Amino acid sequence: MSEKTLTLSLDRREQILEAAMTCFAECGFHQTSMHDISAKAGISVGLIYRYFKSKEEMIAALAAEHKKDIASLLERAADAPSLLEAMEVIFTSHCCARSPHILSAFVVDLFAEASRNRRVAKIVRSVMRTKAAGVAALIARSPELKKAKSGLDAQAIAEMIFALNDGTMMRSVLSPANVSVSQQREGQLKVARSLWHLLFSHTSHGNGHR
Amino acid sequence: MSEKTLTLSLDRREQILEAAMTCFAECGFHQTSMHDISAKAGISVGLIYRYFKSKEEMIAALAAEHKKDIASLLERAADAPSLLEAMEVIFTSHCCARSPHILSAFVVDLFAEASRNRRVAKIVRSVMRTKAAGVAALIARSPELKKAKSGLDAQAIAEMIFALNDGTMMRSVLSPANVSVSQQREGQLKVARSLWHLLFSHTSHGNGHR
Amino acid sequence: MSEKTLTLSLDRREQILEAAMTCFAECGFHQTSMHDISAKAGISVGLIYRYFKSKEEMIAALAAEHKKDIASLLERAADAPSLLEAMEVIFTSHCCARSPHILSAFVVDLFAEASRNRRVAKIVRSVMRTKAAGVAALIARSPELKKAKSGLDAQAIAEMIFALNDGTMMRSVLSPANVSVSQQREGQLKVARSLWHLLFSHTSHGNGHR
Amino acid sequence: MSEKTLTLSLDRREQILEAAMTCFAECGFHQTSMHDISAKAGISVGLIYRYFKSKEEMIAALAAEHKKDIASLLERAADAPSLLEAMEVIFTSHCCARSPHILSAFVVDLFAEASRNRRVAKIVRSVMRTKAAGVAALIARSPELKKAKSGLDAQAIAEMIFALNDGTMMRSVLSPANVSVSQQREGQLKVARSLWHLLFSHTSHGNGHR
DNA sequence: CATGAATGAGATTTCATTCAT
DNA sequence: AATGAATGAAATCTCATTCAT
Numbered sequence: 001m002s003e004k005t006l007t008l009s010l011d012r013r014e015q016i017l018e019a020a021m022t023c024f025a026e027c028g029f030h031q032t033s034m035h036d037i038s039a040k041a042g043i044s045v046g047l048i049y050r051y052f053k054s055k056e057e058m059i060a061a062l063a064a065e066h067k068k069d070i071a072s073l074l075e076r077a078a079d080a081p082s083l084l085e086a087m088e089v090i091f092t093s094h095c096c097a098r099s100p101h102i103l104s105a106f107v108v109d110l111f112a113e114a115s116r117n118r119r120v121a122k123i124v125r126s127v128m129r130t131k132a133a134g135v136a137a138l139i140a141r142s143p144e145l146k147k148a149k150s151g152l153d154a155q156a157i158a159e160m161i162f163a164l165n166d167g168t169m170m171r172s173v174l175s176p177a178n179v180s181v182s183q184q185r186e187g188q189l190k191v192a193r194s195l196w197h198l199l200f201s202h203t204s205h206g207n208g209h210r
Numbered sequence: 211m212s213e214k215t216l217t218l219s220l221d222r223r224e225q226i227l228e229a230a231m232t233c234f235a236e237c238g239f240h241q242t243s244m245h246d247i248s249a250k251a252g253i254s255v256g257l258i259y260r261y262f263k264s265k266e267e268m269i270a271a272l273a274a275e276h277k278k279d280i281a282s283l284l285e286r287a288a289d290a291p292s293l294l295e296a297m298e299v300i301f302t303s304h305c306c307a308r309s310p311h312i313l314s315a316f317v318v319d320l321f322a323e324a325s326r327n328r329r330v331a332k333i334v335r336s337v338m339r340t341k342a343a344g345v346a347a348l349i350a351r352s353p354e355l356k357k358a359k360s361g362l363d364a365q366a367i368a369e370m371i372f373a374l375n376d377g378t379m380m381r382s383v384l385s386p387a388n389v390s391v392s393q394q395r396e397g398q399l400k401v402a403r404s405l406w407h408l409l410f411s412h413t414s415h416g417n418g419h420r
Numbered sequence: 421m422s423e424k425t426l427t428l429s430l431d432r433r434e435q436i437l438e439a440a441m442t443c444f445a446e447c448g449f450h451q452t453s454m455h456d457i458s459a460k461a462g463i464s465v466g467l468i469y470r471y472f473k474s475k476e477e478m479i480a481a482l483a484a485e486h487k488k489d490i491a492s493l494l495e496r497a498a499d500a501p502s503l504l505e506a507m508e509v510i511f512t513s514h515c516c517a518r519s520p521h522i523l524s525a526f527v528v529d530l531f532a533e534a535s536r537n538r539r540v541a542k543i544v545r546s547v548m549r550t551k552a553a554g555v556a557a558l559i560a561r562s563p564e565l566k567k568a569k570s571g572l573d574a575q576a577i578a579e580m581i582f583a584l585n586d587g588t589m590m591r592s593v594l595s596p597a598n599v600s601v602s603q604q605r606e607g608q609l610k611v612a613r614s615l616w617h618l619l620f621s622h623t624s625h626g627n628g629h630r
Numbered sequence: 631m632s633e634k635t636l637t638l639s640l641d642r643r644e645q646i647l648e649a650a651m652t653c654f655a656e657c658g659f660h661q662t663s664m665h666d667i668s669a670k671a672g673i674s675v676g677l678i679y680r681y682f683k684s685k686e687e688m689i690a691a692l693a694a695e696h697k698k699d700i701a702s703l704l705e706r707a708a709d710a711p712s713l714l715e716a717m718e719v720i721f722t723s724h725c726c727a728r729s730p731h732i733l734s735a736f737v738v739d740l741f742a743e744a745s746r747n748r749r750v751a752k753i754v755r756s757v758m759r760t761k762a763a764g765v766a767a768l769i770a771r772s773p774e775l776k777k778a779k780s781g782l783d784a785q786a787i788a789e790m791i792f793a794l795n796d797g798t799m800m801r802s803v804l805s806p807a808n809v810s811v812s813q814q815r816e817g818q819l820k821v822a823r824s825l826w827h828l829l830f831s832h833t834s835h836g837n838g839h840r
Numbered sequence: 841c842a843t844g845a846a847t848g849a850g851a852t853t854t855c856a857t858t859c860a861t
Numbered sequence: 862a863a864t865g866a867a868t869g870a871a872a873t874c875t876c877a878t879t880c881a882t
Contacts, residue, residue, distance in 0.1 A: 009866095012866090026326065027326060028240065028322060028323070028326060030238065030240040030241055031240055031326075033850080033851060033852080034851075034852060034853080035850090035851085035852095043867080043868090044867065044868045044869060045852090045853085045868090045869075046853085046854080046855080046867070046868060046869065046870095047866075047867055047868075049852095049853065049854075050865090050866070050867080054852080054853080055851095055852070055853095101325065104325075105322070105325040105326070108318065108321050108322045108325065108380075109322045111318050111380050111381075111383055111384070112238060112315070112318045112319045112322045112383075113238075114383065114384055115311065115314070115315040115318065115383035115384070116236065116237060116238060116241075116315070121384060124384060125384055128381065128384065151407070152404055152408075156400075156404060159401075160374070160401065160404060160405070162377070162381075163374050163377035163378045163381060163401065164370070164373050164374045164377055165377065166376075166377040166380050166381060167372070167373035167374055167375065167376040167377025167378070167380065168373045168377070170318075170321050170376050170377065170380050171321075171338065171372075171373060171376060173321055173322075173324065173325035174321070174324055174325065174331060174334060174335050174338065190366075191369075191370065191373065194362055194366060194370060195370070197361070198362075198408040198409065199408065243875080243876055243877080244876075244877060244878080245875095245876075245877095248844095253842080253843090254842060254843045254844060255843085255844070255877090255878085256842065256843055256844065256878090256879080256880085257841080257842055257843075259877095259878070259879080260841075260842080264877080264878080265877065265878095432862095446746065447746060448660065448742060448743075448746060450658065450660040450661055451660055451746075453854080453855055453856080454855075454856060454857080455854095455855075455856095458865095463863080463864090464863060464864045464865060465856090465857085465864085465865070466857090466858080466859085466863065466864055466865065467862080467863055467864075469856095469857070469858080470862075470863080474856080474857080475856065475857095521745065524745070525742070525745040525746070528738060528741050528742045528745065528800075529742045531738050531800055531801075531803055531804070532658060532735070532738045532739045532742045532803075533658070534803065534804055535731065535734075535735040535738065535803035535804070536656065536657060536658060536661075536735070541804060544804060545804055548801065548804065571827070572824055572828075576820075576824060579821075580794070580821065580824060580825070582797070582801075583794050583797035583798045583801060583821065584790070584793050584794045584797055585797065586796075586797040586800050586801060587792070587793035587794055587795065587796040587797025587798070587800065588793045588797070590738070590741050590796050590797065590800050591741075591758065591792075591793060591796060593741055593742075593744065593745035594741070594744055594745070594751060594754060594755050594758065610786075611789075611790065611793065614782055614786060614790060615790070617781070618782075618828040618829065619828065639845095642845090663871080663872060663873080664872075664873060664874080665871090665872080665873095673846080673847090674846065674847045674848060675847090675848075675873090675874085676846070676847060676848065676849095676874085676875075676876080677845075677846055677847075679873095679874065679875075680844090680845070680846080684873080684874080685872095685873070685874095842882100843880105843881100843882085844880100844881105844882100845879105845880095845881090845882105846878105846879085846880090846881100847876105847877105847878085847879080847880105848876100848877105848878105849875105849876095849877100850874105850875085850876090851873100851874085851875075851876100852872100852873090852874085852875100853871105853872085853873085853874105854870105854871085854872080854873100855868105855869100855870095855871090855872100856868105856869105856870100857867105857868085857869105858866105858867085858868080859864105859865100859866095859867090859868105860864100860865105860866090860867100861863100861864085861865100861866105
């Protein structure tokens with residue numbers, strides 16, 4: 001029974017976080033009311049407080065989940081057959097999950113929040129480190145690195161990849177609603193490939209993407 | 211007198227916006243109260259409402275100011291003797307003005323806000339267009355472009371520059387307080403030069419920056 | 421089995437009341453939550469409701485228990501060999517039971533509650549009558565009364581004893597934590613003896629208390 | 631203008647405290663809502679917070695007012711032509727001000743609160759010291775003291791007076807509504823005179839009160 | 841032009857109580 | 862008998878905005 005109870009509890013927790021994520025992405029942390037979240041989750045306000053001590057704790061929990069998502073993303077990227085494909089996985093990651101804007105909007109809010117909330121800042125910093133380390137490893141072991149004549153080390157390349165990745169994501173929150181998920185995907189792929197070519201390709205002609 | 215009144219008014223407006231900017235950057239739009247702003251500006255709450263119809267209007271006004279700042283930044287970049295130097299101007303722009311984090315935090319908040327506020331979205335989109343067009347022009351006329359063998363057109367290059375620029379800025383809101391402005395500057399310069407090399411340099415050895 | 425069940429139930433009831441008493445004394449009736457009580461009693465919230473219809477009922481039950489405590493106190497006082505000793509029993513009663521402040525704080529809260537809760541008021545009034553009658557009887561039968569030249573009748577003397585008793589108890593909730601139980605006892609004894617001397621002694625020299 | 635503003639503010643503050651006092655006495659600190667107070671004062675909830683940072687601060691403010699009331703009561707007592715009359719002033723003080731029960735109920739609540747609220751405890755302790763010192767001085771200078779053969783010093787007598795005073799007040803919160811203010815006054819006077827006789831009178835026959 | 845007192849809706853959070861298991 | 866998840870009303874406190882002075 002304790003197992004079932006635990007499962008049930010975890011489901012509830014998930015359900016609440018899912019609702020919160022959607023609300024936060026739609027309205028921002030501080031414009032989303034607990035009532036909004038409870039309504040979206042289809043439960044009462046009070047129940048949320050059995051799972052989270054405060055609204056801030058929910059934000060932190062979501063930030064922690066984000067960290068896990070990033071970790072699993074990196075694993076998937078590590079499994080990719082080539083560095084180019086790994087980069088494609090990374091650059092398109094926020095285009096698939098859930099609805100288009102949701103994730104981007106959430107992450108931008110997360111950074112904004114991190115700039116004034118120690119607790120969130122700590123988590124987001126750790127996300128950044130996870131990402132940087134993961135990709136640096138990816139690059140370090142890739143055959144492309146040796147061919148690269150850019151003179152940049154794995155660390156610098158990783159940082160560039162992520163800055164560009166975050167930058168496109170930040171800008172994507174403004175892409176008009178009529179841009180479909182697959183169009184966004186295309187755009188992201190284009191950026192990823194462009195960067196790959198810049199970093200590792202020496203033949204300009206091979207750059208076959210539009 | 212009307213002229214003086216006008217001047218006075220504009221000063222007041224500036225004074226209020228200056229205070230608001232600081233508060234917004236410190237606490238975020240929706241966690242900053244009108245009282246916070248009035249206190250920072252050293253005036254009464256009521257007076258703010260003689261200059262701005264609402265809080266939202268202040269955000270919009272600041273977004274508009276941001277747009278002007280970007281425009282003037284682009285002018286300065288256009289005056290730079292070389293494309294590399296232009297990129298250096300662009301990448302370090304948010305490191306000088308006011309205190310370190312202030313501007314970055316504000317801009318990240320602005321994007322977050324834009325993702326759910328039509329009015330702000332409109333302005334920020336126009337900022338993005340301004341930037342993109344400005345830099346595209348910069349590149350189009352630069353001698354480097356012809357030498358570039360990346361196969362990317364001016365537009366794509368401009369987008370990459372800005373995505374990277376926004377990405378590093380977004381990440382900078384998390385740089386610890388003990389990172390000085392000049393250190394941040396250094397970091398930004400490094401990124402700018404790396405990108406420049408990737409885009410336009412064919413001699414890997416020339417990449418002399420650390 | 422029904423007998424055992426009943427016994428069990430009574431134990432439970434006692435256990436709950438004991439926990440409630442402690443919580444109430446520590447935090448006050450209306451700042452103690454049912455959860456606090458259930459936690460202190462080591463049971464679930466729901467179980468409390470099998471024994472008490474509501475929180476108010478618990479307060480009433482505790483008031484009723486207090487009434488019994490007072491009745492038994494009076495019996496003990498009646499068994500005392502002299503009136504002075506009876507008074508000593510009465511004045512020190514709240515110093516022994518449980519931890520020092522607990523009982524005083526509870527009783528003061530009980531009076532506060534009684535001033536706006538009919539049900540509690542009824543019980544507390546009855547406590548007061550019990551006390552008054554009991555002590556009046558004690559005095560009426562005591563040899564001291566005849567010697568007393570104060571001109572006060574048993575009823576008036578009883579009232580004075582209790583007003584003084586309640587007054588010292590009310591003030592004792594403020595005695596700092598570093599006053600030990602035995603010190604409090606000393607203080608109460610001193611007051612009891614002083615009053616006894618005032619009421620019944622005609623030789624000022626016999627007033628041997630410190 | 632600043633003077634008028636100040637006056638206005640003080641009036642407001644007074645008005646709010648007056649309303650709060652009534653509500654607190656009627657319902658207790660923790661059963662009175664801010665809305666109750668604002669309704670009783672005829673203002674909005676928000677306005678209360680311009681004058682008091684929190685509910686707790688209002689309680690503290692009222693406790694501080696109580697302290698002043700006690701100080702002024704002691705001054706009046708000191709002006710009384712005789713010690714007996716001084717005691718009469720003291721014992722009847724809570725019968726006149728405002729409506730009958732209000733003050734008593736408030737003070738009992740104040741003691742209850744003091745038993746778990748450091749801030750209030752501090753104030754109430756200081757009230758107790760003020761009272762004790764004031765009356766001890768009163769007694770020390772009175773001619774009765776010399777005649778007293780009780781063997782009690784001024785300090786002990788003062789404490790007895792106050793314990794009795796507080797005790798009768800605590801008990802008065804339970805006097806039924808049909809007991810008029812003047813009847814309560816009578817009762818208090820009776821107690822005061824009884825005590826005076828016990829303390830200072832040597833002729834039992836002179837005890838002329840009922 | 842300038843103030844800041846005043847409003848009242850709304851946000852977060854708590855809690856007595858119920859009820860399915 | 863016993864649990865504790867669930868509810869939702871209510872409490873405290875905040876804040877954008879208005880308006881009399």
